Amino acid sequence: MRSGTGIGRRYQQVAPLSFAPMRTVRRAARLVAMAVALGWLGYTLASWFLAWNPADAGAYYGAAQRLLAGAPLYPALNPEAHEVYRYAPWFAVLWIPFTLIPESVVAHAWSLLMLAAGAYAAWPVLRRGTPAAITLGALLGAFLAETAMFGNAHPLVVALLVRTIRHPTAPIWVGVATSLKLVPILFVIPWAGRGEWWKVAVAVGSAGLLFAPILLFDLSHYATSPGTGLLSLYAVSPDLWLAVAVVNAAIAVILAVRRSPWAWVAVAVLMFLGPPRVTTSYLSFILVAVVVMLHERRNAPNAPVSDAG
Numbered sequence: 001m002r003s004g005t006g007i008g009r010r011y012q013q014v015a016p017l018s019f020a021p022m023r024t025v026r027r028a029a030r031l032v033a034m035a036v037a038l039g040w041l042g043y044t045l046a047s048w049f050l051a052w053n054p055a056d057a058g059a060y061y062g063a064a065q066r067l068l069a070g071a072p073l074y075p076a077l078n079p080e081a082h083e084v085y086r087y088a089p090w091f092a093v094l095w096i097p098f099t100l101i102p103e104s105v106v107a108h109a110w111s112l113l114m115l116a117a118g119a120y121a122a123w124p125v126l127r128r129g130t131p132a133a134i135t136l137g138a139l140l141g142a143f144l145a146e147t148a149m150f151g152n153a154h155p156l157v158v159a160l161l162v163r164t165i166r167h168p169t170a171p172i173w174v175g176v177a178t179s180l181k182l183v184p185i186l187f188v189i190p191w192a193g194r195g196e197w198w199k200v201a202v203a204v205g206s207a208g209l210l211f212a213p214i215l216l217f218d219l220s221h222y223a224t225s226p227g228t229g230l231l232s233l234y235a236v237s238p239d240l241w242l243a244v245a246v247v248n249a250a251i252a253v254i255l256a257v258r259r260s261p262w263a264w265v266a267v268a269v270l271m272f273l274g275p276p277r278v279t280t281s282y283l284s285f286i287l288v289a290v291v292v293m294l295h296e297r298r299n300a301p302n303a304p305v306s307d308a309g
Helices: 004-017 020-051 053-067 089-095 098-102 103-126 132-151 154-165 170-181 183-193 197-216 240-257 262-272 280-298
Strands: none
Touching: 004 170, 020 132, 053 089, 053 098, 089 098, 089 103, 089 170, 089 197, 098 262, 103 154, 103 280, 132 154, 132 262, 154 170, 154 280, 170 183, 170 197, 170 280, 183 197, 183 240, 183 262, 183 280, 240 262
């Protein structure tokens, strides 16, 4: 018994030391991942001085000009062109006052505003301060900074959802975001899985009301072609894209029905893998999912006082 006890004590003393190299490797991996993400963010921000081209803002400015001139809001254009306007009409109306200012001034100011929106969207994750949070926030923040460089409204959509997704008015804002980027409507999947049908109805209804005026315009040349598909799997193989999208959607639905908080992440990933035309900025919807998950964990029964980790 004394011998066995001695062996147990030696094991208790030696065993933790035997895993020290593994802990060192794990810490090193975290630091490397964090350094890479921060480095990419720094590189993207530095690129502004060389590649700043808010051409996407020109699409919104041009749409407002066409409304004023009585020209078609959705003219025939190459789907790859920056000038293509795919959004609901209300956003073009919002830009009408800006047409009193030179386009170059408006476009560059808007681009800087989108950069600020991207920082705002990434901050709730970055401020947690853990290696995982900094890595994720920096990487997704870099994607938002890159799209802000071109003046795209995407950072504004993500920031809007990050700010509102935890509030009672979230379904309305999901509808607003949907009228600009379509894919945010997928955030109704977790609500549907939990039986929160009023949220689904409000989100769908809000999006429908904002989109409804589009029927007053000539849609014969509305850009529905995904073009090259950019970074979508559609550009590699439409069959592969469809298979992956269906599997991803099935996983999201299953997790939603099981009321798993991971349904939010699955839906956010579906926003990147599902559309036939995407850029890396679509991955930034993961920020919205993380904000929801952190909120639910803090408010769960028997939740720890602090969620830092």
